[in-house]
Amino acid sequence: MTVSKVVATDFAATFDKLADIGCDSPTRGYRRLAWTEEDRAAREWFAGQAKKRKLGYERDRNGNLWAWWGDPADGDALVLGSHLDTVPRGGAYDGALGVVAGFVAVSEAQRRGLKPERPVAVAAFADEEGGRFGIPTFGSRLLVGAIDPSEVLDRTDQEGIRLADALKADGLEPESLGHDKELLDQIGGVVELHVEQGRGLVDLAAPLGVASGIWPHGRWRLTLRGEANHAGTTRLDDRHDPTLVLAEAILAARSAAARLGAVATIGRVHIDPGSINSVPGAVDAWLDARASHDVTLDELVESVAAETRLAGLRNDVSTELVCESRSPEVDFDLDLRIRLKEVLRGHELPTPDVPTAAGHDAGVLASRVPAAALFVRNPTGKSHTPAESASDEDCALGCAVLAELVAEWMCD
Amino acid sequence: MTVSKVVATDFAATFDKLADIGCDSPTRGYRRLAWTEEDRAAREWFAGQAKKRKLGYERDRNGNLWAWWGDPADGDALVLGSHLDTVPRGGAYDGALGVVAGFVAVSEAQRRGLKPERPVAVAAFADEEGGRFGIPTFGSRLLVGAIDPSEVLDRTDQEGIRLADALKADGLEPESLGHDKELLDQIGGVVELHVEQGRGLVDLAAPLGVASGIWPHGRWRLTLRGEANHAGTTRLDDRHDPTLVLAEAILAARSAAARLGAVATIGRVHIDPGSINSVPGAVDAWLDARASHDVTLDELVESVAAETRLAGLRNDVSTELVCESRSPEVDFDLDLRIRLKEVLRGHELPTPDVPTAAGHDAGVLASRVPAAALFVRNPTGKSHTPAESASDEDCALGCAVLAELVAEWMCD
Numbered sequence: 001m002t003v004s005k006v007v008a009t010d011f012a013a014t015f016d017k018l019a020d021i022g023c024d025s026p027t028r029g030y031r032r033l034a035w036t037e038e039d040r041a042a043r044e045w046f047a048g049q050a051k052k053r054k055l056g057y058e059r060d061r062n063g064n065l066w067a068w069w070g071d072p073a074d075g076d077a078l079v080l081g082s083h084l085d086t087v088p089r090g091g092a093y094d095g096a097l098g099v100v101a102g103f104v105a106v107s108e109a110q111r112r113g114l115k116p117e118r119p120v121a122v123a124a125f126a127d128e129e130g131g132r133f134g135i136p137t138f139g140s141r142l143l144v145g146a147i148d149p150s151e152v153l154d155r156t157d158q159e160g161i162r163l164a165d166a167l168k169a170d171g172l173e174p175e176s177l178g179h180d181k182e183l184l185d186q187i188g189g190v191v192e193l194h195v196e197q198g199r200g201l202v203d204l205a206a207p208l209g210v211a212s213g214i215w216p217h218g219r220w221r222l223t224l225r226g227e228a229n230h231a232g233t234t235r236l237d238d239r240h241d242p243t244l245v246l247a248e249a250i251l252a253a254r255s256a257a258a259r260l261g262a263v264a265t266i267g268r269v270h271i272d273p274g275s276i277n278s279v280p281g282a283v284d285a286w287l288d289a290r291a292s293h294d295v296t297l298d299e300l301v302e303s304v305a306a307e308t309r310l311a312g313l314r315n316d317v318s319t320e321l322v323c324e325s326r327s328p329e330v331d332f333d334l335d336l337r338i339r340l341k342e343v344l345r346g347h348e349l350p351t352p353d354v355p356t357a358a359g360h361d362a363g364v365l366a367s368r369v370p371a372a373a374l375f376v377r378n379p380t381g382k383s384h385t386p387a388e389s390a391s392d393e394d395c396a397l398g399c400a401v402l403a404e405l406v407a408e409w410m411c412d
Numbered sequence: 413m414t415v416s417k418v419v420a421t422d423f424a425a426t427f428d429k430l431a432d433i434g435c436d437s438p439t440r441g442y443r444r445l446a447w448t449e450e451d452r453a454a455r456e457w458f459a460g461q462a463k464k465r466k467l468g469y470e471r472d473r474n475g476n477l478w479a480w481w482g483d484p485a486d487g488d489a490l491v492l493g494s495h496l497d498t499v500p501r502g503g504a505y506d507g508a509l510g511v512v513a514g515f516v517a518v519s520e521a522q523r524r525g526l527k528p529e530r531p532v533a534v535a536a537f538a539d540e541e542g543g544r545f546g547i548p549t550f551g552s553r554l555l556v557g558a559i560d561p562s563e564v565l566d567r568t569d570q571e572g573i574r575l576a577d578a579l580k581a582d583g584l585e586p587e588s589l590g591h592d593k594e595l596l597d598q599i600g601g602v603v604e605l606h607v608e609q610g611r612g613l614v615d616l617a618a619p620l621g622v623a624s625g626i627w628p629h630g631r632w633r634l635t636l637r638g639e640a641n642h643a644g645t646t647r648l649d650d651r652h653d654p655t656l657v658l659a660e661a662i663l664a665a666r667s668a669a670a671r672l673g674a675v676a677t678i679g680r681v682h683i684d685p686g687s688i689n690s691v692p693g694a695v696d697a698w699l700d701a702r703a704s705h706d707v708t709l710d711e712l713v714e715s716v717a718a719e720t721r722l723a724g725l726r727n728d729v730s731t732e733l734v735c736e737s738r739s740p741e742v743d744f745d746l747d748l749r750i751r752l753k754e755v756l757r758g759h760e761l762p763t764p765d766v767p768t769a770a771g772h773d774a775g776v777l778a779s780r781v782p783a784a785a786l787f788v789r790n791p792t793g794k795s796h797t798p799a800e801s802a803s804d805e806d807c808a809l810g811c812a813v814l815a816e817l818v819a820e821w822m823c824d
Contacts, residue, residue, distance in 0.1 A: 088685045089640065131687050197645030217644060219688055228501065230795030231677035231700040232629060232769035233609030236670055238793070243678055247662035250655050258648055265643035266655055268688045269681060273500045275543050276631055276680050276698040277771075278796045286688040288643040357644035381650070383642030384690045 007108055007403065008396040015100045015395070018045050018084070019092050029089035029386040034063075034127035034138065035170040042084040046124055049103045053110065055122065060183060061176040062142040063126035063167070069106055070116025076188035078409040080105060080402055081123025083139075083361060087131045091388025093195035097376065097395060099124045101193040105402035114410050118188065125361040132157045133166075134219070134268075134286070136325065140361040144368045145179030153177075189336055190371040191405060192362035193398050195390045199381030200354050207394040208401060209354035210340045211332055211373035214363040216297045217290035218326030222249055222266075222308065226317040228273055228281030242283040243271065245311040245319060252307035253287055256300050262291035263357055264300060287321070290357040294329055330363040336372035343404045349397075358383070374398060419520055419815070420808040427512045427807070430457050430496070431504050441501035441798040446475075446539035446550065447578040454496040458536055461515045465522065467534065472595060473588040474554040475538035475579070481518055482528025488600035490821040492517060492814055493535025495551075495773060499543045503800025505607035509788065509807060511536045513605040517814035526822050530600065537773040544569045545578075546631070546698070548737065552773040556780045557591030565589075601748055602783040603817060604774035605810050607802045611793030612766050619806040620813060621766035622752045623744055623785035626775040628709045629702035630738030634661055634678075634720065638729040640685055640693030654695040655683065657723040657731060664719035665699055668712050674703035675769055676712060699733070702769040706741055742775040748784035755816045761809075770795070786810060 022031050022038035032038040043065060050057040050067035058066040065084075070077075082098025102122035109120070126139025133155050141147045153164040153174050164174040201209050226240035250266050257264035265288045272282040287304060291297040305321040312319035341351040354375050362371040376398045380389045434443050434450035444450040455477060462469040462479035470478040477496075482489070494510025514534035521532070538551025545567050553559045565576040565586050576586040613621050638652035662678050669676035677700045684694040699716060703709040717733040724731035753763040766787050774783040788810045792801045 087687045087690055129687070129689065134688055136689065197642045198647070199650075215644070227794075227799075228797040230609045230770060230797075231679055232627070232675060232702050232771070233795050234675070234793075235610065236666070236675060238611075241666075241677070243662050243681075244666055247659035250659035254648070254653075254656055263644060263646070263648060265653070265689075265691050267643055267683065267690050267692050268686045269655075269683055271679065271681055274680050275499045275541070275796070276546055277541065277548065277677075277700050278499055278679050279677050280679050281797065288689050290644050358642060359644070381646075382639075383645050384687070385640040385642075385693070387639075 003396045003400045006111070007104060007400050008392065010107055011100065011104045011396045011399050012392060014049065014103055018042065018096050018100060021045060022086065027089070027386055030086040030092060031088050032084060032086045033088065033132040034085050035132070035166040039085060040170065046084065046099070053103065053106055055106065060180060061173070062139050062180060063172050064139040064143060065124040067122040068119060069121070070119030072119050072121070072186045074119050075186050077119040077121050077186050078406060079121045079123050079187055079190045080193070081125060081190065081361065082192050082194055083128035084124045085127050085129050085131065087129045087384045089386065090384050091386055093388055093390050094383060095128055097195050097390065098193040101395070101399045101402050104399040105406050108399070108403035109406040109410070112407065114407060117410050120406055120409065128361055133163045134324065137359055137361055137364045140364040142177050143180050143184065144364060146364065146367070149174065149177035184368050187369045189333070190362055190365045190369055191336060191402065192360055192373045193402060194360060194373055194375055195388060196354065196375040196378045197356065197358045197383035201352065201375060201377035202379060202381060204350065204352050206350040206352050207377050207397050208344060208349060209352040209375045210337050211375060212353040212355050213332055214327070214330040214360060215290045215292055215355065215357040216294045216327060216329040217357060217359055219324045220287040220289065220301060221322050221324050222285040222287055223320040223322070224283040224312065224317050226281055226315065229279040231277045231279050234279055239279050240316045241279050242317045243280055244315050245308060245317045246283045246285055248311035249285065249304060249308045253289070253304045256303040260291060260296050260300050262289065262296060262300050264289040264304070327359055327363065330366050332366060332372045333370035336370050339405060339408065340372060340374055340401065343401050374401065415808045415812045418523070419516060419812050420804065422519055423512065423516045423808045423811050424804060426461065426515055430454065430508050430512060433457060434498065439501070439798055442498040442504060443500050444496060444498045445500065445544040446497050447544070447582040451497060452582065458496065458511070465515065465518055467518065472592060473585070474551050474592060475584050476551040476555060477536040479534040480531060481533070482531030484531050484533070484598045486531050487598050489531040489533050489598050490818060491533045491535050491599055491602040493537060493602065493773065494604050494606055495540035496536045497539050497541050497543065499541045499796045501798065502796055503798055505800055505802050506795060507540055509607050509802065510605040513807070513811045513814050516811040517818050520811070520815035521818040521822070524819065526819060529822050532818055532821065540773055545575045546736065549771055549773055549776045552776040554589050555592050555596065556776060558776065558779070561586065561589040596780050599781045601745070602774055602777045602781055603748060603814065604772055604785045605814060606772060606785055606787055607800060608766065608787040608790045609768065609770045609795035613764065613787060613789035614791060614793060616762065616764050618762040618764050619789050619809050620756060620761060621764040621787045622749050623787060624765040624767050625744055626742040626772060627702045627704055627767065627769040628706045628739060628741040629769060629771060630709070631736045632699040632701065632713060633734050633736050634697040634699055635732040636695040636724065636729050638693055638727065641691040643689045643691050646691055651691050652728045653691050654729045655692055656727050657720060657729045658695045658697055660723035661697065661716060661720045665701070665716045668715040672703060672708050672712050674701065674708060674712050676701040676716070739771055739775065742778050744778060744784045745782035748782050751817060751820065752784060752786055752813070755813050786813065
């Protein structure tokens with residue numbers, strides 16, 4: 001498939017403007033956490049892109065952004081979207097690429113003189129990473145009614161700011177959050193283009209791949225309570241040191257994941273009081289775990305819980321492992337997957353199925369509307385780091401595929 | 413020994429006023445970190461106590477507080493002192509008790525109509541705990557020249573404030589810090605009364621004990637560098653996860669300490685980026701280790717370093733363990749220890765020798781002037797926690813012993 005020069009140029013120009021926002025220039029790391037100044041700057045970029053293409057800009061009551069081509073009230077809309085937020089020190093492509101590709105695809109369809117018989121939207125879903133309040137796919141889960149807002153509004157970020165206050169400061173009404181049936185009813189399909197987060201496509205020498213599904217995954221909070229004491233004068237036998245239990249939990253998570261062909265990570269830990277010369281009294285840690293099937297994920301988490309409980313008993317430290325969020329196994333919509341593969345095959349591109357262990361807004365929306373995801377090859381295979389990558393050629397190719405999908409959607 | 417009612421009352425009244433500063437009332441936990449508002453309030457309390465007893469108040473250029481009875485220029489002064497800062501969420505007695513006892517002892521000597529033939533001082537040494545900048549026994553080590561100020565002034569606290577700026581904001585001149593020979597030359601002996609930080613005296617049924625010495629102890633910084641990546645999509649074999657190495661370091665420190673009859677603690681950990689859905693790229697952790705002899709401490713730290721290095725190699729994570737501070741074995745001054753024991757024996761009290769693994773200002777000063785420490789029984793045996801304790805009777809008894817020491821010092 002040859003990508004027209006205008007698509008390639010449009011992609012580069014559109015992406016570059018977004019890539020200025022929240023970038024730490026020495027490391028090329030990105031930090032666009034939800035409801036911050038960087039997030040607002042990205043929103044302004046989104047509104048500007050919508051205006052440039054004469055699309056109707058809207059921010060829904062859950063903080064998701066929409067740029068409508070055609071009238072949403074006509075229904076059966078094709079939504080091309082992803083997210084604009086990043087993890088702290090993330091890469092340039094994760095999320096951003098899918099939103100940029102949506103705009104580039106709409107431009108291409110407009111250039112071909114198509115009319116939106118069925119509406120098309122570019123969307124940016126709010127706080128996909130959960131990098132600030134620990135609630136991933138926040139905007140899409142609110143949209144489908146998978147989060148009860150009252151259960152999360154009192155959560156605080158690392159500076160102690162309440163989610164409700166952060167939302168208010170960013171112009172949203174906390175009391176208006178939640179399930180938006182009217183909006184969902186207007187959607188006929190969602191396609192999320194996303195940089196691949198592993199090396200599957202690199203190994204297959206394929207520039208693009210169609211997501212088959214998403215592994216079930218979730219977050220668990222590990223609460224360990226011992227007793228703070230003096231690090232010099234407290235005999236080992238008199239200690240109730242929760243870091244010893246944490247250490248065993250970290251190793252247990254790794255070994256259970258290895259045994260089950262799954263992945264498990266403890267990436268955030270809070271130790272109290274956190275002074276060098278005190279035996280800590282309390283540890284909070286978060287387990288991220290993902291496996292190919294729900295039953296395997298259950299086995300992984302139960303195994304970590306059991307090992308942690310044993311270590312807690314040995315050290316006289318209380319332990320608790322509580323699920324904070326869990327996403328079930330997702331199979332993407334067969335019809336959309338076939339449409340994407342047909343476009344790829346029509347251009348003599350490979351059409352690999354790619355499973356993933358990463359959550360996506362498209363995975364959340366799949367519970368309510370037909371949804372699919374198209375992955376772009378990532379030469380380094382790295383993700384959630386500035387080393388994440390994608391070539392301009394592969395990105396432009398992804399834009400061109402979305403443009404064909406839009407064209408077909410309109411001619412159906 | 414019977415403590416006069418006036419000493420008991422003076423102790424309670426003096427201690428209670430200090431105990432209002434930096435106290436979190438629900439938990440009864442104390443937070444008086446160096447160079448903060450709470451620290452300034454404690455300084456005002458100190459100045460007020462000095463004024464009440466007509467003592468000459470002085471803050472030296474290292475931030476240590478002095479209340480002089482008699483003229484320091486006469487030399488051969490007896491110094492009764494400890495510290496007013498606490499660890500975050502510390503107890504009421506650690507440090508504070510020794511300063512209060514100094515003031516109560518001076519009052520009692522004044523009531524007996526004694527004159528300061530040789531000067532006596534009550535002292536509060538600055539930032540003993542190092543709870544904010546990680547530099548314990550800061551004031552006393554500067555005084556004796558054991559810290560090079562230029563090596564620490566750029567350190568930052570957890571909010572990123574530089575030590576030099578914190579000192580300036582608190583009225584000190586960073587360029588004037590350091591060895592104070594003139595002041596040291598005026599000191600004939602230092603006695604630090606301190607709540608015991610373990611259960612030695614409880615087990616011996618002794619209200620007071622004389623410190624024999626301090627275990628050698630220190631702090632080491634553990635630097636682990638791996639690679640940040642996506643917690644869902646990075647295969648276990650592709651990870652360079654420094655938390656796995658941290659876990660092994662925590663367990664290695666514990667097992668080496670158990671083998672060597674020592675203690676070791678990892679009480680502060682920083683994980684970067686610290687987002688739940690990222691494999692961390694970097695971990696910094698601090699090891700606090702103490703043992704009965706220098707050679708045992710060396711063996712402990714070398715063992716932790718070796719185990720950590722092995723775990724680093726297994727996980728392709730770089731490791732480094734660097735000493736940040738180290739205090740050698742301290743033997744307290746025999747003459748002062750004998751004087752304290754004679755006072756105890758004169759009142760038919762037990763005279764146990766108590767070793768300790770905790771650092772003290774008296775331990776630092778012992779390198780330059782005769783120094784000793786008197787421990788007060790701690791019924792819970794706990795330390796660096798609000799559960800730390802001491803009975804009013806035992807505290808008043810400690811004050812009375814110091815008062816006798818002052819009386820003898822003057823009559824020598």
